[in-house]
Amino acid sequence: MVLACSQNQILISVPLEVTPSQLWLDLCGVDTEKPRLEVTYYPESISKTPSPTVSFSPSIAACFDSFSNKLPPWNSNTSIIEYMPRVSKLLLDTIENLLHRKAVILQIHATLENGTVEYDTTKWRYTSYMVQTTPLNLNLVTIKFGRDFPTSPPAIFLQSLPYTTKSGGPISVQLENIPWSPRWSPQEIASRLRLLLIERVELFNKTCAGQYH
Numbered sequence: 001m002v003l004a005c006s007q008n009q010i011l012i013s014v015p016l017e018v019t020p021s022q023l024w025l026d027l028c029g030v031d032t033e034k035p036r037l038e039v040t041y042y043p044e045s046i047s048k049t050p051s052p053t054v055s056f057s058p059s060i061a062a063c064f065d066s067f068s069n070k071l072p073p074w075n076s077n078t079s080i081i082e083y084m085p086r087v088s089k090l091l092l093d094t095i096e097n098l099l100h101r102k103a104v105i106l107q108i109h110a111t112l113e114n115g116t117v118e119y120d121t122t123k124w125r126y127t128s129y130m131v132q133t134t135p136l137n138l139n140l141v142t143i144k145f146g147r148d149f150p151t152s153p154p155a156i157f158l159q160s161l162p163y164t165t166k167s168g169g170p171i172s173v174q175l176e177n178i179p180w181s182p183r184w185s186p187q188e189i190a191s192r193l194r195l196l197l198i199e200r201v202e203l204f205n206k207t208c209a210g211q212y213h
Contacts, residue, residue: 010041012080016054016088023095033057035064037087039080050074054087062122063098067091098124101145103186108143111190112197131197136162137205141197153180156193158201163208171208175200 015034018024024034035056042048053068072086101124109116112129117140119127128142140159146152159172179192 008042008044010043011038012041013038013055014080014084016084016091018088018092018095023092023099026099027063027095028060035091037080037084039074039083049076050078052083052087054091064094067094070094097149100150100186101125104145104189105143107186107190108193111194131201133201133205137201138162139201139204141201143193150182150184152182153178156196158204160205160208173204 013036015036018034035054037052037054039050039052041050052071052074054064054071056064056067067090070090072083072090074083105119105124105127108127109119109129112131115129115131117128117130124145126142126144128140131139131141133139138161140161142157142159144155144157146155156175156178157172158175159170163171165171175196178196184192
């Protein structure tokens with residue numbers, strides 16, 4: 001525990017444990033310094049509630065840039081000893097979800113092969129790649145993983161590259177009625193996504209050819 005005092009403030013900083021520790025290693029690649037719960041107290045202000053935050057080492061801070069906004073509320077009866085397990089559980093859930101998104105994206109790339117355009121390697125929230133069904137039909141597929149993933153499926157967008165609207169804008173759609181189960185493994189998600197795209201991309205291209213030829 002680290003205790004720091006300044007004018008009208010007391011800062012208490014304690015390390016948070018991530019159990020199992022292998023999750024932390026899987027995320028960071030090395031035994032990076034553990035995150036710390038920091039609580040600032042204002043002893044001279046009865047009305048000012050202590051403010052908790054979580055600090056991360058610079059190498060991984062971008063993965064958790066909004067983590068402190070999700071912390072449980074702190075009230076007048078809260079103690080740091082009781083509060084720490086709740087924060088550790090939230091941190092564990094966040095890491096597990098991030099690693100799951102990473103596994104899904106990497107499996108999608110392995111399954112769909114050769115068409116990757118870009119993907120998010122910080123929070124693993126999105127990926128996009130090209131799909132070419134015929135020499136004249138080239139599509140950009142973008143997959144975005146929301147905060148409710150894997151409870152809900154990712155959002156999938158198709159954009160036609162050879163066709164445009166009459167005003168010259170891109171033609172794009174978001175796929176609806178996506179078959180989904182939060183229990184699917186990354187391998188099954190990638191396999192089912194491949195089959196879904198075979199069907200939906202062909203239908204999308206036929207629609208574009210019929211309406212914007």
